[in-house]
Amino acid sequence: MRKFMPASELARDERFSQITQRDRMADGRSTVVLNNDQNRRSNNRLTPQRGDASEAARALMHGIFVGEIQALEGAGRTCWDFTTGEEAPFALKLDMARQAWDEARHVEISCKLSDWMGAEIGQYAENTVLFEAACSDDPVLRLAGVNRALEGLAIDVFTTMKEFGEIAGDPYLEFCEDWMLADEVTHVKMGSDWLRKVTENDPERRKKALEFQNIVDKMFSYGGSRSESDESSLMIARRFRELAGFTDTEVDYIAEVSMQALNERKAQIAERQAAVASKN
Amino acid sequence: MAQASKARAPFAPWDRREIAGAFSVEETARRAGHYKWTEMKLFEALGGWIATVPELDVKMRLGTHCYKHAWHAELWHKRLPELREMNPDRLTVPANDAMVRFIDAMTEPEAPEQTIEKLVGVYRVLIPHFISAYTYHMNNTSEITDMPTIRSIKFILQDEFDDWRDGEMLLQSLIDTPEEADRAAAHQARLEKIMVEAGGITGPGSIGFQ
Numbered sequence: 466m467r468k469f470m471p472a473s474e475l476a477r478d479e480r481f482s483q484i485t486q487r488d489r490m491a492d493g494r495s496t497v498v499l500n501n502d503q504n505r506r507s508n509n510r511l512t513p514q515r516g517d518a519s520e521a522a523r524a525l526m527h528g529i530f531v532g533e534i535q536a537l538e539g540a541g542r543t544c545w546d547f548t549t550g551e552e553a554p555f556a557l558k559l560d561m562a563r564q565a566w567d568e569a570r571h572v573e574i575s576c577k578l579s580d581w582m583g584a585e586i587g588q589y590a591e592n593t594v595l596f597e598a599a600c601s602d603d604p605v606l607r608l609a610g611v612n613r614a615l616e617g618l619a620i621d622v623f624t625t626m627k628e629f630g631e632i633a634g635d636p637y638l639e640f641c642e643d644w645m646l647a648d649e650v651t652h653v654k655m656g657s658d659w660l661r662k663v664t665e666n667d668p669e670r671r672k673k674a675l676e677f678q679n680i681v682d683k684m685f686s687y688g689g690s691r692s693e694s695d696e697s698s699l700m701i702a703r704r705f706r707e708l709a710g711f712t713d714t715e716v717d718y719i720a721e722v723s724m725q726a727l728n729e730r731k732a733q734i735a736e737r738q739a740a741v742a743s744k745n
Numbered sequence: 746m747a748q749a750s751k752a753r754a755p756f757a758p759w760d761r762r763e764i765a766g767a768f769s770v771e772e773t774a775r776r777a778g779h780y781k782w783t784e785m786k787l788f789e790a791l792g793g794w795i796a797t798v799p800e801l802d803v804k805m806r807l808g809t810h811c812y813k814h815a816w817h818a819e820l821w822h823k824r825l826p827e828l829r830e831m832n833p834d835r836l837t838v839p840a841n842d843a844m845v846r847f848i849d850a851m852t853e854p855e856a857p858e859q860t861i862e863k864l865v866g867v868y869r870v871l872i873p874h875f876i877s878a879y880t881y882h883m884n885n886t887s888e889i890t891d892m893p894t895i896r897s898i899k900f901i902l903q904d905e906f907d908d909w910r911d912g913e914m915l916l917q918s919l920i921d922t923p924e925e926a927d928r929a930a931a932h933q934a935r936l937e938k939i940m941v942e943a944g945g946i947t948g949p950g951s952i953g954f955q
Contacts, residue, residue, distance in 0.1 A: 466793050466794065466852050466854070476804075478800065534804070537795055537804065537805070538796035540808075541811060544791075544793065544811060545790065558789070558815070559818070562788050562815030565792055565795065572805050596796075
């Protein structure tokens with residue numbers, strides 16, 4: 466088995482259809498809805514009050530499910546791709562193996578939850594961008610991109626879903642999300658600790674890793690679907706991010722980047738709508 | 746109750762443990778180093794294969810088993826300094842060149858159509874050899890001086906038996922045709938021959954026979 470595997474070769478059964486982030490963002494059924502349209506909602510936060518709450522929750526749960534598969538694959542590949550001792554410390558690889566087990570349980574939980582919520586495996590397309598962030602040839606960059614940026618996003622997603630379950634009166638959903646949230650906080654902390662430890666005497670490498678994390682953070686602001694604005698589906702879970710080792714400055718930065726992404730996405734949609742209107 | 750000051754034998758009548766054991770401190774450390782090396786190679790391979798198998802149930806099992814073998818490697822890593830090896834990396838080595846060739850051959854399958862070969866290597870060859878080597882070690886080492894090793898092996902063996910059963914059941918569910926049965930058997934024979942050459946996970950004498 467060779468080292469380093471491209472996202473295009475991830476093995477899947479016949480139920481799965483994979484798309485890229487570009488395909489996803491080009492999809493007209495954007496999660497961001499402009500609030501200048503009187504016929505549509507101005508609050509996009511995922512709450513049971515939303516008319517499309519069931520469908521949106523099912524879609525999000527499927528997104529979590531495929532994200533967990535890729536997180537499992539990414540953690541596993543980090544165990545394989547790097548030589549122990551020379552390229553990655555033994556203890557770091559042990560942590561990645563532990564994360565693989567955690568992610569495997571998350572796939573199991575997401576399968577059960579999807580079924581509970583009435584969704585089927587493969588009902589929605591799979592965006593492989595998460596695994597792409599796990600393909601760096603530097604293990605520190607992987608930790609920054611996956612454990613800090615993506616698992617950080619998972620904290621936001623699970624917090625939103627947990628609250629959704631709480632408000633909707635679904636203790637099964639709330640229970641599962643709470644357990645997964647505990648694991649994600651652990652993974653983010655793992656990433657924070659290793660980033661600090663491995664780059665202790667290498668400021669240049671740390672800078673590069675943090676830059677990569679910022680790129681992934683921006684990419685995963687999902688065109689504004691995660692921010693502190695009610696116009697975004699997902700909130701930023703400040704308290705859990707603090708527990709996971711993020712500083713206030715780091716969370717402020719993510720909030721700012723997410724808001725920028727939201728505004729950029731809104732501008733793009735407005736532009737497209739204007740173009741359509743001018744044709745008519 | 747009898748008087749508290751009454752003399753009692755240091756070993757209760759039901760405690761039949763013996764001091765004698767087959768392994769010196771050095772030999773125990775050597776074996777522990779080979780266990781660690783092989784458990785490491787196994788958890789790395791299981792981790793790498795997760796992305797290459799299309800079967801969702803297999804993918805999840807590999808992720809679970811990957812951690813268990815990493816934990817076994819960690820147990821041996823921690824045991825080595827207790828056996829006077831202060832640089833665990835020095836003994837974290839394969840038993841011989843044939844063991845290196847075995848791991849290379851075991852980790853060769855990569856294509857998504859080769860799930861059977863991947864599972865055969867682990868669950869029909871390597872794990873049965875782990876079970877044998879660990880059992881031999883547990884049953885032959887001193888039950889008093891080397892109890893920490895025995896305790897670790899007992900935890901590890903529980904995992905090995907559970908994982909072997911998982912893997913074997915996955916294989917039985919995947920092998921549907923006579924051709925697939927032949928494929929599984931051919932790959933098993935190929936790997937078993939290299940393992941015979943290696944003499945087992947810790948080399949000749951892995952299970953007592955030289």
